[in-house]
Amino acid sequence: MxxxxxxxxxxxxxxxxxxxxxxxxxxxxxxxxxxxxxxxxxxxxxxxxxxxxxxxxxxxxxxxxxxxxxxxxxxxxxxxxxxxxxxxGAAEAQPGPQPGEPAPGDRDDTLTLLFMCCHPALTPASQIALTLRTVGGLSTAEVARAFLVPEATMGPRISRAKQRIRAAGATFRMPVGKEYTERLGAVLHVLYLVFNEGYTASSGPELHRHELTSEAIRLTRAVHRSLPDDGEVAGLLALMLLTDARRPARIDADGGLVPLAEQDRTRWDGAAIAEGVALVTDAMSRSPLGPYQLQAAIASLHVQAPRAEDTDWPQIRTLYRILDRIAPNPMATLNHAVAVAMTDGPRAGLELLAGLDADDRMARHHRLYAVRAHLLELAGDRAGAQEAYRQAAQRTTSLPEQRYLLDRADRLSTDR
Structure with a gap:
């Protein structure tokens, strides 16, 4: 081998x-x-x-x-x-297999381990770190790099997470009833966050962190194998596959960010797209509708359009409206505004964005300013778009995104 x-x-x-x-x-x-x-x-x-x-x-x-x-x-x-x-006989309190005796190997406890790592006693950051270390198999040094902190910082953090689980009296078992439902939601959210951090790194010189996206997909596959009939698990896996399929075309020869509308679609991963579309189509046909399925359905509409101008924006707008109703969050509203702008004009999208200015979660986020800049540019407000692009660049710690945003602002200045 x-x-x-x-x-x-x-x-x-x-x-x-x-x-x-x-x-x-x-x-x-x-x-x-x-x-x-x-x-x-x-x-x-x-x-x-x-x-x-x-x-x-x-x-x-x-x-x-x-x-x-x-x-x-x-x-x-x-x-x-x-x-x-x-x-x-106390020394034999936990007897293990003896030489020549078959070891237990038929049961896969990966899902139970994931549930333990996502114990409610832990913060989301600790859940992610412990999941990557324990289930993902990343070394402490690799997890530290994922969080952009020294290994000497991450080691104690992971140890404290284990101590909190032990102090909470957790046992190695699958939760049941309401606890199961709540914990599964945490498991999926952790995997979703790991994938997003890998797909667009929040800081640093690289746009992608391939080790994180591939690990998130691998672990989500493991959950899907254990829960093949769960529509939201299938939806999350589909969302990851459909999103990651675009990765080869997101960076140009110089390492610069290429927006979706300008990507060479022939470079997208056709096998991942086919698998993702099949997963979300099947899930939506037989499962209660959930946010991961909706996001996967939106992603499938993007990747199935032969050209950017062929994108089914009315259908995407409808799906975002449903998503905003069943699982409201500011990022969904942000993307909904783009869909509205593409169907009803940029001013309509800007009106929808205005409601996010009072949201503390978005007021300092660069994506709010980046989307506003894009819609202002579509509306013909070059000065407003230029200023918004620069504000977005000031708020991101991702160097590729920062370069892209400043380049957009400079283009608006030189094209006059």
């Missing part, structure tokens, strides 16, 4: 093995350390000895033995230090 293929296999199996250990031993740090040791053993042995017939069971067996060794070592240390009599 090629090194890249082996790495992908171990990355896919890591959360499944960790989930299996947590279900049996319930010790986050100890289980994670054991999994890392098992992965290291596999990376060393498998290229020489070959991949075993049941690689997940192999990893679970090796990791389980590591946990048992840790338990025994800890019990022995306590016995020496505290001289406390232990009940007979």
């Amino acid at each position: 090629a090194a890249e293929d082996l790495g992908n296999l171990l990355r896919e199996l890591a959360p499944q093995v960790l989930g299996a250990l947590l279900r049996r031993y319930d010790g986050f740090d100890a289980c994670e350390d054991a999994v890392q040791e098992a992965l290291l053993a596999a990376a060393t042995q498998w290229p020489v000895e070959g991949v075993p017939d049941h690689p997940r069971a192999w990893l679970i067996t090796v990791a389980s033995r590591r946990v048992v060794d840790q338990v025994r070592s800890e019990l022995a240390r306590r016995r020496r230090e505290e001289a406390v009599a232990l009940r007979e």
